[in-house]
Amino acid sequence: MAKVLLAVTGGIAAYKAIDLGGSLRKRGEEVRVIMTKAATRFATPLTFSAVSAATVYTDAFETENGIILHTTLSKWADILVVAPLTANTAAKLSDGIADNLLTMTALAFEGPKLAVPSMNVRMYENPVTVNNLLKLQRNGWNILEPSYGHLADGEYGKGRYPENDNILFEIDRITGPNDFKDVNVLVTAGPTQEPIDPVRYLTNRSSGKMGYEMAKAAKVRNANVYLISGPVDLKTPYGVERKDVKSSEEMKEAVLEKMEWADVVIMAAAVADYKPVFISEQKIKKNSDELNLHMAKTSDILMEISKVRRPRQFVIGFAAETQNALENAKHKLKSKGLDMIISNDVMRTDIGFDSEYNEVTVLCKNGDAVRLSRNKKCSIAKNILDIVKTHRVKLP
Numbered sequence: 001m002a003k004v005l006l007a008v009t010g011g012i013a014a015y016k017a018i019d020l021g022g023s024l025r026k027r028g029e030e031v032r033v034i035m036t037k038a039a040t041r042f043a044t045p046l047t048f049s050a051v052s053a054a055t056v057y058t059d060a061f062e063t064e065n066g067i068i069l070h071t072t073l074s075k076w077a078d079i080l081v082v083a084p085l086t087a088n089t090a091a092k093l094s095d096g097i098a099d100n101l102l103t104m105t106a107l108a109f110e111g112p113k114l115a116v117p118s119m120n121v122r123m124y125e126n127p128v129t130v131n132n133l134l135k136l137q138r139n140g141w142n143i144l145e146p147s148y149g150h151l152a153d154g155e156y157g158k159g160r161y162p163e164n165d166n167i168l169f170e171i172d173r174i175t176g177p178n179d180f181k182d183v184n185v186l187v188t189a190g191p192t193q194e195p196i197d198p199v200r201y202l203t204n205r206s207s208g209k210m211g212y213e214m215a216k217a218a219k220v221r222n223a224n225v226y227l228i229s230g231p232v233d234l235k236t237p238y239g240v241e242r243k244d245v246k247s248s249e250e251m252k253e254a255v256l257e258k259m260e261w262a263d264v265v266i267m268a269a270a271v272a273d274y275k276p277v278f279i280s281e282q283k284i285k286k287n288s289d290e291l292n293l294h295m296a297k298t299s300d301i302l303m304e305i306s307k308v309r310r311p312r313q314f315v316i317g318f319a320a321e322t323q324n325a326l327e328n329a330k331h332k333l334k335s336k337g338l339d340m341i342i343s344n345d346v347m348r349t350d351i352g353f354d355s356e357y358n359e360v361t362v363l364c365k366n367g368d369a370v371r372l373s374r375n376k377k378c379s380i381a382k383n384i385l386d387i388v389k390t391h392r393v394k395l396p
């Protein structure tokens with residue numbers, strides 16, 4: 001867990017950083033907070049201290065037991081996060097001005113730095129601010145761009161404080177291992193829908209959560225991630241490019257289109273095995289006691305992939321089974337020519353479908369098998385990537 005020094009400046013969004021401090025604390029991160037004088041006009045140090053379980057510092061000259069705050073804090077932190085960053089402090093930081101605890105600490109800090117500028121759109125687009133932010137970037141700062149939207153004063157434009165989830169993501173990315181940098185990762189996730197008539201379809205019980213966590217985990221490690229998603233109710237992970245598809249046929253087309261690009265292919269989608277042969281143009285009426293659907297096999301996407309895959313492309317399948325999970329997964333690993341397969345038992349109610357948790361066995365082409373015991377899907381995804389990393393380097 002990282003030691004995060006959260007610095008808050010006097011913008012209207014200062015109150016939103018309270019929740020950021022709280023989220024960092026919940027994740028088990030150690031947090032200390034610096035507030036500028038102006039920041040204390042928008043949110044109180046007491047609130048920050050209570051929500052983040054953190055000591056809050058506001059005055060460089062109020063030393064404790066002879067400790068010089070700016071040098072001590074700059075040595076303590078793993079990452080400095082300025083959220084929100086005002087135009088005023090951006091100007092000071094870009095010029096090396098050190099006239100308060102935050103600017104002094106930033107100047108002394110040698111680790112990774114993240115700034116989250118947030119202000120009125122005209123302040124943000126003013127060439128002076130644009131230049132200051134560019135200068136900060138050139139000096140090694142990571143800048144998380146503000147969002148578009150309604151601003152505090154009723155205007156609309158770029159300048160809004162971004163979602164705290166995106167800031168947390170950036171903290172993870174910056175402090176993370178960076179070991180998938182420049183690797184192109186293609187992920188499929190979610191169910192498919194096979195139409196019966198204009199109002200009905202056949203689908204399967206997949207929330208898409210595991211695939212989305214795989215996409216997010218790869219992005220955090222600086223991969224380029226392209227996510228092909230069936231219909232799900234999930235937010236696109238920050239920084240991930242997403243293409244939405246519905247049917248298994250659309251999923252297949254989308255995957256084949258990206259095969260040349262991909263270095264790692266993670267097939268986590270639950271693709272229908274069968275689809276109706278005839279799609280009724282009109283809604284099928286409830287006129288008879290029985291209705292027989294004539295079904296045909298859908299295309300086998302993993303098989304299609306095996307025909308076009310290029311050397312050193314690492315392909316991972318998922319096997320959700322209700323019985324003989326490991327045996328079935330081993331068979332699929334071999335028959336589809338995969339490098340790795342992730343097997344899970346979907347009969348269990350405490351993991352799998354819709355759950356935040358999973359428990360899986362990772363089977364590798366060379367016979368290695370790793371059991372990942374019940375954990376949050378985000379942790380399972382991270383562990384799977386660790387295994388992918390070691391096996392990928394062994395590819396001929």
Ligand SMILES: Cc1cc2nc3c(=O)[nH]c(=O)nc-3n(C[C@H](O)[C@H](O)[C@H](O)COP(=O)(O)O)c2cc1C
Pocket residue numbers: 008009010011012013036037038039085086087088089118119120123
């Ligand atoms: C109501 C109000 C809202 C403000 N909101 C912002 C803001 O969102 N972003 C910004 O850059 N400055 C904003 N300012 C201006 C800063 O508070 C001002 O520049 C201050 O000197 C910043 O000090 P600091 O950078 O030391 O925190 C606001 C000022 C007021 C009065």
